[in-house]
Amino acid sequence: MKRYLLLLLTGISSTGLMAQKNADVPFQLQGTVNLPSYDSANRAIYFTYQKNGKEALDSAVIKDNKFSFRSTADVDIKALLQFTKPKTSPNVAADPNSLSLYLSKGLVNISAKGYLRKSIISGSVVNNDYMAFKKPYLKLDTSLRLLGWKKKRVKAGDAIREKIVDAEIDSVKNLKLAQLSEFLSKNITKPYAAEALLIYVSTDGSAFNVNKAQQFFDQLPAKQKTTTLGKEITTALSKLAEQIVTINVLKNVDFYDGYAAKVAHPVAKGVTRISNAEYLRQLSPAEIDKIGKTLKVKVTIKSGCDNYDRIGHVTLVVMPKGEQFNLEKGEQFELLRIMTPFMYRTRQPDHIPYEAQIDQMVSTIKQAGKDVYLLTEVFGTTGAGQREVIGCDGSLLTFNVSVDLISDKTKDLSTQKGISLLSYYSLDGKDKTAGKNSKQVSFELPDDTKTTVLYLISSGHGAAEGGEEYNWREHIVDLNGKEYTRLEMSQNCAPFEMYNTQPNGIYFGDIGKERRSWCPGGPVPTRIINLGPLAKGKHTLKISIPEAEFEKTDSKYYVSAYLITQ
Missing domain, CATH: 2.60.40.1120 (Carboxypeptidase-like, regulatory domain)
Known part of the structure; x- marks a missing residue:
């Protein structure tokens, strides 16, 4: 009987191998x-x-x-x-x-x-599935063509308008990359997975991840790698690898409950744990030298035992060379602000990528006579997760976090200069020196500028009834005592719904109709405002949120702002 079973299993195995070969x-x-x-x-x-x-x-x-x-x-x-x-x-x-x-x-x-x-x-059933797979990407490609025409209509020399349209294009490309990534994660053995991967590799959004693309390629069935499509992917990945530089600022660093006593777990060399939710890393001269003309910051959050939406940010801190790090004395530039999704650790997707293109910061990072740090904070707590998430009983682990700087190898240093104004400032209505719900800052320009661009990040917080978490408020920007512009600070949360793997009170029904100042699972938008050429000397900038209800709802807006001059 045993011998018969052995022969039978051998026969099945041989048949399976023959089927794989032919x-x-x-x-x-x-x-x-x-x-x-x-x-x-x-x-x-x-x-x-x-x-x-x-x-x-x-x-x-x-x-x-x-x-x-x-x-x-x-x-x-x-x-x-x-x-x-x-x-x-x-x-x-x-x-x-x-x-x-x-x-x-x-x-x-x-x-x-x-x-x-x-x-x-x-x-052909497979071809029917293939045609259904292509439909959403054809729609996205149509959107990209329309945005391409929109970019062509931007007036010559209007660099700020062009950058705004570029950001719209990048947003659509990143949505395309996210959908392709989700498809490939679940369907890598499908016959048309190679084509999906080629589309992914050919989509040059800021969220493109060459390492992830290589991982997908490695998982393709062997016969797909040797086809014409497979060879095209191999060539494209080789070229991308030659062009891209990645600096691992934080790699798989565990963050812990921000309300708990500071843990004593070891951290990687060069990384300093400021608190359970905050880590510091200095960039070495060799790393800074690798940075080329373009630069983006990428944050990857992997779920731990905090299953609720939390805030996080990456801030560039510039210090005089050789001085001991001191956050209050450093020049601070918030590069990227994120909101974590309602995320259940055993469900997919269990990690979320956030990215921001920060080409404007290259000159600030590479300036002589300075030490450069990146401060990463993702505040969370496991108070609910310990009760609600399987395997989290007693755990203080909130998230696992990686931070990368990704650049090209083109060394073309611009003449742009960064001026820090506000970094994660809590605008809560208590300080009324600049008027109701306002904050004013002064800055001085050593020379006349050709262009002066304001980068602004703002998000409302306060979960009490009617709190600012549930609203979006118009922001008013005053320059030198006169109103300069008004900003509608709403955000479409629909693209980030797929990352919210735990049922919650935000993502239900048609989320596309509900606007917010931030979205669980998404980056908080960076608004770009062209202030035009400014004269040498002192200037004032005021940011107001007149309709916000701070005191009634115990709410606040976290506001970051900096200037890039040229």
């Missing part, structure tokens, strides 16, 4: 086209597909506007149909009238009334 199945492809009579003579159609682990090329003469193919193929690998001119070889670049599709065992029909790429395909 996945070809019989197929039949039939199609109709509508070539005009003057262009139908001797026209051929070419078909490229995978057979016996290699690319196969077949052709058929089109007769009475009909053609057919019959053979065996690996239906997990995308096939390609292509017209070509008489007496020429197939060339996608020369004649783009082509159709990509996934075959199926048995009969697949194609009906082309015009261009091949607009054909109606029937008989």
